[in-house]
Amino acid sequence: MAEFVIKENIISSVSGTAIPKPANDQNTDDIIPARFMKEITFANMGKYAYCDERFKDGKEIPMHPFNDKKFRGGSILVAGVNYGCGSSREHAPQALYRYGVRAIIAESFAEIFAGNCASLGIVGVTATAKEIASLIEFINNNPSEKIVVDLVEKKVKYKSIEAPIEILEGRRRAFLNGTWDALTILQQNKEGIKKVKETLPYLRFE
Amino acid sequence: MKWIFGDFMSKNTLYDKVWSAHTVGILPTGQTQIFVGRHLMHEVTSPQAFEMLRDRKLSSPNPKLATAVADHVVPTIDRSRPFKDSQAEIMTAELEKNVKEFNLNYFALNSDKQGVCHVTFPEQGIIWPGQLAVCGDSHTCTYGAFGALAFGIGTTQVSHVLATQTMAMEKLKVRRINITGKIGKGVTAKDVALHIIRTLKVNGGVGYAYEFGGEVVDAMSMDERMTLCNLAVEGGARSGYVNPDNTTFNYLKGKPSAPKKDFDRAVNYWASVASASDAEYDDVVEINVSKLEPIITWGVNPEQGITVSEKVPALDSFSGKAKEEALDAFNYMGITGNQSLIGTKVDVVFIGSCTNGRLSDLMQAAEIIKGKKVKVRTLVVAGSAEVKMGAEKLGFDKIFKDAGCEWRLPGCSMCLAMNPDKLIGNQRSASTSNRNFKGRQGSPTGRTHLVSPYTAAATAVEGMFADPRKYL
Ligand code: SF4
Numbered sequence: 319m320a321e322f323v324i325k326e327n328i329i330s331s332v333s334g335t336a337i338p339k340p341a342n343d344q345n346t347d348d349i350i351p352a353r354f355m356k357e358i359t360f361a362n363m364g365k366y367a368y369c370d371e372r373f374k375d376g377k378e379i380p381m382h383p384f385n386d387k388k389f390r391g392g393s394i395l396v397a398g399v400n401y402g403c404g405s406s407r408e409h410a411p412q413a414l415y416r417y418g419v420r421a422i423i424a425e426s427f428a429e430i431f432a433g434n435c436a437s438l439g440i441v442g443v444t445a446t447a448k449e450i451a452s453l454i455e456f457i458n459n460n461p462s463e464k465i466v467v468d469l470v471e472k473k474v475k476y477k478s479i480e481a482p483i484e485i486l487e488g489r490r491r492a493f494l495n496g497t498w499d500a501l502t503i504l505q506q507n508k509e510g511i512k513k514v515k516e517t518l519p520y521l522r523f524e
Numbered sequence: 525m526k527w528i529f530g531d532f533m534s535k536n537t538l539y540d541k542v543w544s545a546h547t548v549g550i551l552p553t554g555q556t557q558i559f560v561g562r563h564l565m566h567e568v569t570s571p572q573a574f575e576m577l578r579d580r581k582l583s584s585p586n587p588k589l590a591t592a593v594a595d596h597v598v599p600t601i602d603r604s605r606p607f608k609d610s611q612a613e614i615m616t617a618e619l620e621k622n623v624k625e626f627n628l629n630y631f632a633l634n635s636d637k638q639g640v641c642h643v644t645f646p647e648q649g650i651i652w653p654g655q656l657a658v659c660g661d662s663h664t665c666t667y668g669a670f671g672a673l674a675f676g677i678g679t680t681q682v683s684h685v686l687a688t689q690t691m692a693m694e695k696l697k698v699r700r701i702n703i704t705g706k707i708g709k710g711v712t713a714k715d716v717a718l719h720i721i722r723t724l725k726v727n728g729g730v731g732y733a734y735e736f737g738g739e740v741v742d743a744m745s746m747d748e749r750m751t752l753c754n755l756a757v758e759g760g761a762r763s764g765y766v767n768p769d770n771t772t773f774n775y776l777k778g779k780p781s782a783p784k785k786d787f788d789r790a791v792n793y794w795a796s797v798a799s800a801s802d803a804e805y806d807d808v809v810e811i812n813v814s815k816l817e818p819i820i821t822w823g824v825n826p827e828q829g830i831t832v833s834e835k836v837p838a839l840d841s842f843s844g845k846a847k848e849e850a851l852d853a854f855n856y857m858g859i860t861g862n863q864s865l866i867g868t869k870v871d872v873v874f875i876g877s878c879t880n881g882r883l884s885d886l887m888q889a890a891e892i893i894k895g896k897k898v899k900v901r902t903l904v905v906a907g908s909a910e911v912k913m914g915a916e917k918l919g920f921d922k923i924f925k926d927a928g929c930e931w932r933l934p935g936c937s938m939c940l941a942m943n944p945d946k947l948i949g950n951q952r953s954a955s956t957s958n959r960n961f962k963g964r965q966g967s968p969t970g971r972t973h974l975v976s977p978y979t980a981a982a983t984a985v986e987g988m989f990a991d992p993r994k995y996l
Contacts, residue, residue, distance in 0.1 A: 345961050353966060356942060359572060370962070404662065405676075406662040408680060426727070430662060488694065491552070497552060500551075500555075501684050501687060504551075507557060511689060518546070
């Protein structure tokens with residue numbers, strides 16, 4: 319198949335300031351508690367990101383990285399192991415996206431969450447524990463410095479540092495070709511879909 | 525663990541067979557375009573997907589491969605419409621509107637087919653071996669009990685499946701988990717599943733599908749296999765399955781939506797998708813459960829569990845980041861290292877959910893509760909209308925009500941509390957559901973301990989965590 323490219327959707331890098339959120343196993347209920355999902359659109363989800371952690375008795379906890387003025391406007395989230403574990407709720411990446419997050423650097427991701435991020439155009443990449451620790455330290459000391467997640471070179475760049483990052487090759491290509499919005503490419507192979515539909519025996523069991 | 529891509533070894537497993545039967549092609553991104561043979565839906569994760577279709581002026585070409593039900597937000601006491609909770613009403617009405625507009629199958633709210641998606645769909649015979657099944661819900665892995673390849677997807681993917689009957693995905697590795705030994709009295713599939721998670725850790729399954737097998741699984745009923753597979757995702761595995769066998773086929777026989785005329789042909793096909801005897805796996809693990817005792821979780825993720833004879837691990841047994849996390853869990857849960865959970869008071873007991881809301885689960889709870897009184901608020905929520913009818917036929921509703929339990933209408937209820945069934949403040953609950961995450965049961969400071977139906981029932985009777993085996 320020839321390389322399929324959607325120009326408007328191409329994401330070759332994400333740059334911006336960062337938000338440190340280093341804990342391991344942060345789950346989708348942390349990112350957005352279920353009681354905030356009772357809406358039929360994603361429009362308000364940004365407001366609810368990490369809601370239970372950010373507020374206590376209705377008052378903002380100023381130290382929380384999503385409240386801390388130092389990190390306001392950050393678009394790159396830096397996290398630990400197994401980020402986004404738990405439920406399949408797309409409300410979680412939607413909440414982060416609408417809060418302003420465009421890339422996540424973590425030690426590792428939960429599967430479903432990683433796929434959900436990719437389909438929204440949130441770039442999720444992994445780095446080693448050591449790199450994450452240095453990055454977090456850097457962000458805490460230099461909250462207004464820009465970080466670049468470069469998908470072409472597979473590097474995260476800040477100041478004079480360039481550290482390697484990992485991403486599924488297919489997913490990297492999807493960002494570079496602008497095909498992370500999978501629906502457009504899924505619609506191409508009508509013949510192939512028809513063929514599988516006709517050969518799967520169980521679809522005809524009565 | 526890193527991204528898993530390339531270096532696949534598994535061959536001739538059920539996963540490989542079902543995956544290749546559903547492969548449409550390799551996408552320019554390197555992902556596989558996979559055909560979806562069974563699409564399930566509920567009200568929380570679908571409305572935005574329908575909206576995406578409307579935005580692009582798309583319809584669903586295979587509407588009858590999809591079935592929907594409302595379960596997460598529905599109230600479990602008063603079902604008169606409109607619901608008192610206007611948000612719940614809007615979400616349910618939206619689903620009703622969408623299934624009509626797109627012409628999908630729907631298990632209506634007050635029909636005898638309504639229930640928690642992962643309880644009612646299999647029970648109605650919609651889930652078969654060899655299917656590739658998806659739902660915008662992580663516990664879709666429950667259907668793996670049938671030898672279906674089943675996993676949770678996000679809402680954007682729900683829209684892809686609706687519009688094309690396919691989605692883009694990466695193949696997983698396959699880990700065979702042999703569960704061996706002889707399971708003790710009062711120890712259930714739930715305890716086995718929680719034990720697997722604490723052994724392999726909550727992220728041990730990332731990048732894998734789990735194939736559960738071995739003598740213990742062979743002897744399990746379909747209900748037990750569903751409980752086991754339901755918890756696969758809590759161990760990080762996006763999918764978990766059991767190879768189909770006679771237990772599977774006998775369960776499906778005569779179910780409303782199972783094949784009738786072609787049943788024998790179907791059984792032949794179903795048997796053919798099981799992993800071959802010379803199947804190769806990316807990884808094989810053996811877990812012996814002969815010495816296993818009932819498990820109670822102490823922390824805020826499902827791996828933090830101990831048996832009824834063990835003590836909560838001491839803080840000093842952790843180091844580094846794990847120590848910080850354990851301390852955080854201790855503080856949140858209001859417990860300390862080295863303490864026993866047996867004897868710890870609870871405020872609420874919840875018996876239900878897609879993990880343990882089936883008839884056999886209620887039967888276990890009834891066995892212990894029968895003739896006694898519960899000391900704390902106890903909600904018993906049948907997983908489906910059919911479970912409820914079955915339980916009432918056997919008189920369980922009376923046993924529960926006489927004991928002082930609340931007997932509710934089917935739904936997700938206090939599993940995730942998107943309806944009025946919630947913990948209040950920092951109430952402590954013994955719950956038969958699958959997630960003990962912070963705030964999971966509706967109060968941001970609520971404390972959830974995961975247990976089996978037996979343990980939940982014994983705990984309800986004593987008002988504090990109890991070893992159920994003395995009642996059996
Ligand atoms: S019972 Fe709980 S885990 Fe199961 S589908 Fe409902 S909310 Fe999800």
